[in-house]
Each structure stands twice: as C-alpha cells, then as structure tokens.
Amino acid sequence: GGKWTYEGPDGEHHWTRNYPFCGGAFQSPINFQPELLRFDPNLLPIQLQDYNLSSKEQLTLSNNGHSVQLSLPSRMHLAGLPYQYSAAQLHFHWGSSNMPAGSEHTVNGKQFAAEMHLVHFNSDKYPNISIALDKSDGLAVMGVFIEVGEHNPAFNQFLKYIKGIKYKGQKVQVAGFNIRELLPARLDEYYRYDGSLTTPPCYPSVLWTVFRNPVSISLRQYLDLATVLCSSHAQESAPKPLLGNYRKTQLMDNRVVLVSFQQ
Numbered sequence: 038g039g040k041w042t043y044e045g046p047d048g049e050h051h052w053t054r055n056y057p058f059c060g061g062a063f064q065s066p067i068n069f070q071p072e073l074l075r076f077d078p079n080l081l082p083i084q085l086q087d088y089n090l091s092s093k094e095q096l097t098l099s100n101n102g103h104s105v106q107l108s109l110p111s112r113m114h115l116a117g118l119p120y121q122y123s124a125a126q127l128h129f130h131w132g133s134s135n136m137p138a139g140s141e142h143t144v145n146g147k148q149f150a151a152e153m154h155l156v157h158f159n160s161d162k163y164p165n166i167s168i169a170l171d172k173s174d175g176l177a178v179m180g181v182f183i184e185v186g187e188h189n190p191a192f193n194q195f196l197k198y199i200k201g202i203k204y205k206g207q208k209v210q211v212a213g214f215n216i217r218e219l220l221p222a223r224l225d226e227y228y229r230y231d232g233s234l235t236t237p238p239c240y241p242s243v244l245w246t247v248f249r250n251p252v253s254i255s256l257r258q259y260l261d262l263a264t265v266l267c268s269s270h271a272q273e274s275a276p277k278p279l280l281g282n283y284r285k286t287q288l289m290d291n292r293v294v295l296v297s298f299q300q
C-alpha cells in the first residue's frame with residue numbers, strides 16, 4: 038500500500054486520506070480505564086497450540102519499515118476463542134532510546150516501554166490472512182506489555198539477529214524456539230474488546246486480547262529494539278531511525294472492555 042509513517046506529513050493524523058477505515062469506528066489501540074472494565078466469567082484462559090517450535094524450524098525475522106516482525110507457521114494456533122485462529126506473525130511497538138514508553142494500549146493512562154503483538158487469522162472461516170484481513174471476524178491479535186527490568190533470555194532468541202536487519206526490506210532466518218516463553222505466565226488474565234489493526238488499513242477486524250501482566254526485558258534488550266532499526270532502505274543516504282512506532286489511543290465509541298479477572 039501507500040506510504041504512511043508515525044510522524045510528519047504522512048503521520049497518523051493523515052492516514053485517513055489513503056485509508057478511510059483509520060477514521061472509522063472500533064479503532065485500536067485504546068486506554069483501559071478501570072471504570073469501563075466489566076468482569077466476564079466466560080472469558081477462558083487462552084490456550085496456545087503448537088507454540089513450542091522445533092529449532093529445526095526456520096522463521097523469517099524482517100524489518101518491514103514499520104516494525105520488526107517474526108513470521109510464524111500457521112499450524113501454531115489459538116484455541117478457546119469463538120473460532121480457531123492460526124498464527125501469522127509477531128511484531129513490536131516501542132518508544133525511543135531515552136524514552137522507554139512506546140506501548141499502544143495503556144492502562145489507566147500508563148504507557149509501558151513496549152508492546153508485542155501476535156497476529157492470528159480465523160482459519161475456521163478463511164484460507165489465509167490476506168482474505169481474513171478485512172472481515173469483522175477475521176483476526177485475533179494478542180498483546181503483551183513489555184517493561185524494562187530483568188533480562189529475558191527468550192527475547193534474545195531473535196534479538197541477537199536484529200543487527201542483521203537494520204534497514205527496511207532486510208530479512209534473516211531465525212531458528213524456531215518456544216514462542217510461549219515470550220508471553221507472561223498468566224494466560225488467564227487479560228483485557229478483551231473488539232477493535233482494529235493499529236496500522237493502515239486500520240480494518241475493524243480484530244478481536245483483541247491484551248494480557249494483564251507485562252513481561253520484562255533488560256534495558257540493553259530494550260535499546261536493541263529501540264536503537265538498531267531504520268525505517269529507510271540501506272542505500273538511502275540519510276538513515277531514518279525506526280522509533281516511536283505506536284499509534285495514539287482511540288475513542289471508545291461506547292465499546293465495553295471485558296476482563297477475565299476480578300481484582
């Protein structure tokens with residue numbers, strides 16, 4: 038699609054020019070305001086199937102100019118949701134080197150250092166993510182808040198390759214590993230709401246699950262994420278750092294946010 042950025046003349050306040058859904062309803066991300074949360078006892082723990090990938094498996098880690106993404110095999114899937122959702126990719130949103138505040142969702146106004154998204158598509162109804170992308174029941178994205186603290190060895194399984202994809206369009210192969218290790222311990226505590234892609238084309242096609250508990254990475258790991266990547270191609274004369282790649286929180290449009298936890 039066309040070019041869009043997080044800053045400047047192609048920044049988020051201009052996305053609606055080429056991507057009308059970005060100005061529509063049910064947009065993401067949102068702020069989780071305590072007074073708008075409603076406990077729902079029917080929200081079951083998220084079940085991850087085939088997340089423990091063999092090291093013989095090769096995953097593609099790439100810099101797509103908007104984020105760093107890791108491709109995921111479609112046999113990885115989620116159970117316990119209204120449909121079966123198969124994995125497609127995971128990617129990240131982060132702040133800047135001296136401002137570790139770049140999550141997309143916020144909790145009572147608090148922005149975390151970064152946020153990981155695992156993008157899945159409804160494989161009960163659609164053959165692939167391209168078909169599912171703009172369907173109201175097409176996608177399920179799991180969000181994980183990331184804070185700076187303890188070193189997280191699981192993140193190094195792909196962060197150790199990040200210097201090889203400094204520029205837009207660059208890719209490297211990464212050995213498979215247990216993707217479950219990137220997630221928080223409690224898969225039974227999460228926020229749930231109907232929303233959208235947080236990048237153009239902003240389709241309102243996402244069933245969002247954002248886990249209540251953050252995971253920690255070290256400051257060094259955070260800086261790997263926030264200081265290595267460029268949104269520009271290698272041959273461009275002026276390298277453009279890729280940072281602050283998060284959309285601002287959107288209007289609620291009288292949506293309700295369900296939570297699987299009570300206190």
Ligand SMILES: NS(=O)(=O)c1c(F)c(F)c(S(=O)(=O)CCO)c(N[C@H]2CCCc3ccccc32)c1F
Pocket residue numbers: 101103104106125126128154156166170178233234235236237238
């Ligand atoms: N926050 S978010 O809404 O989850 C979200 C992002 F923020 C994000 F940057 C990406 S991207 O890395 O592909 C950069 C360009 O959109 C995606 N990709 C999705 C939607 C776009 C098309 C597509 C095709 C195959 C697999 C995944 C996707 C994304 F879904």
Ligand SMILES: [Zn+2]
Pocket residue numbers: 128129130154235
């Ligand atoms: Zn995302």
